[in-house]
Amino acid sequence: MNKTLMTVKGYVTAIPRSVDARQARVAIVQDDVEYRIVPRGAGVDLDDEVSVPVEVTGILEEEDGTKYLTVRGYKILEDDSWLEE
DSSP states (O other): OOEEEEEEEEEEEEOOGGGOTTOOOEEEEETTEEEEEOSSGGGGGGGGOTTOEEEEEEEEEEETTEEEEEEEEEEEOSOOGGGGO
C-alpha cells in the first residue's frame, strides 16, 4: 500500500458510518474526489466541521479504490475563493 503526504482543500461532508470499513464519518471533497477521513488524531476534530471549507494535510492511502486521509493538521478556511483557482 502506497502512502503519500498531501494537502487537500475542500468541504467536509458527512458519510454514512455503516458503509465504511475504517469507520470514517466524514470526508473532504476536492474536485469531485472524495477523501475519507480516518477517525484518528486531528481527523476526529473534523466530525464537528461538516459543510465547512478546510485545508487538510495528511497521509493518503488508497484501498480498493477508496482514498483515505490520516490527518496530520488542518485549518478552517475563512472564504472559498480558492474554488476559483
